[in-house]
Amino acid sequence: MPIVKYTYDAALHREGTVGRRGGCSWHGQEACAEQPTSSYETPNGMMAACPRAEHQIEDLYGAPAIREQ
Template sequence: MAIVKHAYDATLHNKGTVGQRGGCSWHGERACREQPTSSYETPNGMMAACPRGERQIEDLYGPPAAG
């Protein structure tokens, strides 16, 4: 499955999730204090990612399609 990258948008994330609250859901609230810069549609669901998380997601899943 291809991933899709969006500019970070809290409204893309499910209510009550780390991504919806403005945190990096790729690393988790306790492990990452950086603000997310992107929202990704991944095989594991919507992920909010900080800049470091963006690189890790793209290394894992490959280059994203534009969202």
């Protein structure tokens, strides 16, 4: 399944998740102090990603399709 990259938007993330609260859901709010810059739709669900996580996600899943809201 290809991944899709969006500009970070808390509304794309489920209520009560790290991504919805403005944290990096890839690294976890406890482990990452960086603000998310992107939201990724992945096979594991929606992930909020800081700049460091963006590279890790794209390395794992491949180049994303980019969508604008």
